[in-house]
Amino acid sequence: MTTEKIKGPASYFPSIEKKYGRPIDEWQELVRKHHPAKHMELVGILKSEHGMGHGHANAVVAHTLAEDKQADS
Known part of the structure; x- marks a missing residue:
C-alpha cells in the first residue's frame, strides 16, 4: 500500500482547517460567493475580512479557481 x-495548494488544507476552525468547503463557498473577483482580490478578502494569512488565503483561492475551471471544461 502506497501513500501519496x-x-x-491542497497541502495547506489541514493546517487551514485547524488554524481557522472552518472546513475547506466553507472557505471555498466564501470564495465562490465573491466570484468573479480577481485572484488577488479574493486573497485580500480572506486576509482582511477573515484574518487569514497570505499563504493560506492564496492556497484556498488558487485551489478553488482551479477546481472551478476544471469543472467548466
Whole structure:
C-alpha cells in the first residue's frame, strides 16, 4: 500500500482547517460567493475580512479557481 503525499495548494488544507476552525468547503463557498473577483482580490478578502494569512488565503483561492475551471471544461 502506497501513500501519496498531497502536493500543491491542497497541502495547506489541514493546517487551514485547524488554524481557522472552518472546513475547506466553507472557505471555498466564501470564495465562490465573491466570484468573479480577481485572484488577488479574493486573497485580500480572506486576509482582511477573515484574518487569514497570505499563504493560506492564496492556497484556498488558487485551489478553488482551479477546481472551478476544471469543472467548466
